[in-house]
Amino acid sequence: MKQGRLAGKIALVTGASSGIGEAAALALAAEGARVALAARRLPRLADLADRIRRSGGTAEAIAADVADEAQATAMVRHVLDTHGRLDMLLAVAGIGVAAPYADTTTAECRAMVDVNILGFLYPLAAALPAMKRQGSGHVVVVSSGTGRYIHPSTVYSGTKHAVSAMAESLRREVGAAGIRVTCVEPGAVRTQFTAQMRPAVRDAVARRLGAMEQLEGEDVAAAILYAVTQPPRVNVNILTIYPTQQA
Numbered sequence: 001m002k003q004g005r006l007a008g009k010i011a012l013v014t015g016a017s018s019g020i021g022e023a024a025a026l027a028l029a030a031e032g033a034r035v036a037l038a039a040r041r042l043p044r045l046a047d048l049a050d051r052i053r054r055s056g057g058t059a060e061a062i063a064a065d066v067a068d069e070a071q072a073t074a075m076v077r078h079v080l081d082t083h084g085r086l087d088m089l090l091a092v093a094g095i096g097v098a099a100p101y102a103d104t105t106t107a108e109c110r111a112m113v114d115v116n117i118l119g120f121l122y123p124l125a126a127a128l129p130a131m132k133r134q135g136s137g138h139v140v141v142v143s144s145g146t147g148r149y150i151h152p153s154t155v156y157s158g159t160k161h162a163v164s165a166m167a168e169s170l171r172r173e174v175g176a177a178g179i180r181v182t183c184v185e186p187g188a189v190r191t192q193f194t195a196q197m198r199p200a201v202r203d204a205v206a207r208r209l210g211a212m213e214q215l216e217g218e219d220v221a222a223a224i225l226y227a228v229t230q231p232p233r234v235n236v237n238i239l240t241i242y243p244t245q246q247a
């Protein structure tokens, strides 16, 4: 077994096929956690699992759409059936159309609600009973700076405000059962995040960010690692992390 501060721990990371989720999975695996990697793009997950195994870690890839309740539930059940427990659920999967409401289609609104809100709640529903039985567990959800401050991306910002509010409420609800909840709220991170936006929206975001040096996925992963390596008595509630130059 790989040694490290998370040796013996089981982690499920959604959104592990790129960006923050990929970096977080690598960081956890480097500290000895056995990681289940979930997203829709299986080849990318399989490649990441290979890289982790080659460096001495333990990883497996699970194709799952977290916005589909049956798939999200099966994903968590698979991890529980395989390992008998789940120590960390990292809900990183998310999408965003960083546009004003007037420039957001109802289909885009629905997709953001489905992935960002339900895609957090479905895996959570499947994981919490097991964590309660264990008397321990750590839920880490990646919200956004747009979940704390008002941004022009009205609907995306709204879904992330919902996530941040639910994370803090959940923390108060499950802390007595030994379960920790951490909400991570990054500013701009250089990932594939804007690639799935319409070209016009993507260009507007690129203009807004300009030449500013963004965070890397590894920067957010380091913040997540800080939270999950604290002693069980310590709950890191909220981590807001921005590029130095971002207003």
Ligand SMILES: NC(=O)c1ccc[n+]([C@@H]2O[C@H](COP(=O)([O-])OP(=O)(O)OC[C@H]3O[C@@H](n4cnc5c(N)ncnc54)[C@H](OP(=O)(O)O)[C@@H]3O)[C@@H](O)[C@H]2O)c1
Binding pocket: 014, 015, 016, 017, 018, 019, 020, 021, 038, 039, 040, 041, 042, 064, 065, 066, 067, 092, 093, 094, 095, 096, 115, 119, 142, 143, 144, 145, 185, 186, 187, 188, 189, 190, 191, 192, 193, 194, 217
């Ligand atoms: N980049 C930023 O500036 C920024 C800032 C603040 C917060 N965030 C948040 O950080 C999180 C990660 O984003 P990122 O920046 O790392 O972007 P990214 O590189 O685009 O990663 C998004 C991840 O979410 C997964 N995903 C999307 N829809 C999914 C679905 N229906 N089911 C399962 N997985 C799904 C994607 O995998 P598949 O496509 O393979 O399914 C991918 O692994 C998101 O929640 C985002 O809102 C990002």
